[in-house]
Amino acid sequence: MSRTADTDTADTDTTTAADAAITADAARAPDVLVVGGGVIGLVTAWRTAQRGLTVTVVDPEPGGGAAQVAAGMLAAVTELHYGEQTLLALNLESARRYPAFVAELEEASGQDTGYRSCGTLAVALDADDRAHLRELHALQTRSGLTSTWLTGRECRRLEPMLAPGVRGGLRVDGDHQVDPRRLAAALVTACRRAGVGFVRGWAERLTVAHDRATGVVLADGTALAAGRVVLAGGSLSCRLGGVPPQALPPVRPVKGQVLRLEVPRAYAPFLSRTVRAVVRGSHVYLVPRESGELVVGATSEELGWDTTVTAGGVYELLRDAHELVPGITELPLVETRAGLRPGSPDNAPLLGPTALPGLLLATGHHRNGVLLTPVTGDVLATVLTDGELPAHARPFGPGRFAPVRQEQPV
Numbered sequence: 001m002s003r004t005a006d007t008d009t010a011d012t013d014t015t016t017a018a019d020a021a022i023t024a025d026a027a028r029a030p031d032v033l034v035v036g037g038g039v040i041g042l043v044t045a046w047r048t049a050q051r052g053l054t055v056t057v058v059d060p061e062p063g064g065g066a067a068q069v070a071a072g073m074l075a076a077v078t079e080l081h082y083g084e085q086t087l088l089a090l091n092l093e094s095a096r097r098y099p100a101f102v103a104e105l106e107e108a109s110g111q112d113t114g115y116r117s118c119g120t121l122a123v124a125l126d127a128d129d130r131a132h133l134r135e136l137h138a139l140q141t142r143s144g145l146t147s148t149w150l151t152g153r154e155c156r157r158l159e160p161m162l163a164p165g166v167r168g169g170l171r172v173d174g175d176h177q178v179d180p181r182r183l184a185a186a187l188v189t190a191c192r193r194a195g196v197g198f199v200r201g202w203a204e205r206l207t208v209a210h211d212r213a214t215g216v217v218l219a220d221g222t223a224l225a226a227g228r229v230v231l232a233g234g235s236l237s238c239r240l241g242g243v244p245p246q247a248l249p250p251v252r253p254v255k256g257q258v259l260r261l262e263v264p265r266a267y268a269p270f271l272s273r274t275v276r277a278v279v280r281g282s283h284v285y286l287v288p289r290e291s292g293e294l295v296v297g298a299t300s301e302e303l304g305w306d307t308t309v310t311a312g313g314v315y316e317l318l319r320d321a322h323e324l325v326p327g328i329t330e331l332p333l334v335e336t337r338a339g340l341r342p343g344s345p346d347n348a349p350l351l352g353p354t355a356l357p358g359l360l361l362a363t364g365h366h367r368n369g370v371l372l373t374p375v376t377g378d379v380l381a382t383v384l385t386d387g388e389l390p391a392h393a394r395p396f397g398p399g400r401f402a403p404v405r406q407e408q409p410v
């Protein structure tokens, strides 16, 4: 795709001392600069370094980002939505890779990721929820997925803390969980051990020379040059300056408020698997960790960059979770937090080269960032080394959103 005259002019005319420094520094530049040190940026860096490329990650706080808030459900089957069959294939591919991925990561980092193959139970509290869950079951069956319909009594036999009113449920033994905070910490260590460099700072502007991405300039004016740049900044990916419009990712922040409770040892096991439901149209899930942490999430709010934890958000989560598992009101509430999912127009990620040579994307993972971590790392490492997107990633190329050139009237 050709670039606009305006952008070409801007690139040529606004060459700064920082750009000159980048050119001068190019000999020392890494092969790949990853903008964003959340789980997606980190896995991209780790996998790419393993293939022999030199990699630097730029982020003010590597290992932070949405993973610090996320519950870590690996819920390809229970989070299936109508119209997302293409995404389902990628989600399943990543879920399939998870056991080997965490084994390798734990070996490489010497750290535990909190991966648990505990399964998920999606339950219904009233007739409407039950109808919704029956629809989901039918969609799962049509999609070749494994889930088992249970009566309310069977659900409570599996999870005795469930409310007596539970009307039925879907048992999905293939939907597991990982602890995203531990995952991020393990990825930071694995990256360091693989030789990935870290620069702590905010990437403010992409530098472009001769129609090619050449690096970034940080908020403090530091210039970083690189052979290629991967933009993996979650919802912030749309805010990097200097990116030509046709290469800018169409991502937006989707706020999620999440609570963390603590299950005292005397109460364990409180829940043995992830339990979730749709209550009055809102998703609520309870994710029990082996450590005793119980994560309750999550709201889904289109409020721009706001990350305020609101009384209303906490109230709704506790109210809905209490309807599912009344005993939660006995547990200490230890943390409330809000994060921003990087939503894309079709809820699927943007992976691979953009219209601007030298600039690639790994963003837009929306509700599935933790689930899609293994496959994203492999896809980006493949395209960075072989130049080709693997077949299973081709539907997720950024080109699917590139603006169509308008025909000029004659």
Ligand code: GLY
Pocket: 073, 079, 256, 297, 298, 341, 366, 367, 368
């Ligand atoms: N995948 C769970 C969430 O985004 O809330």
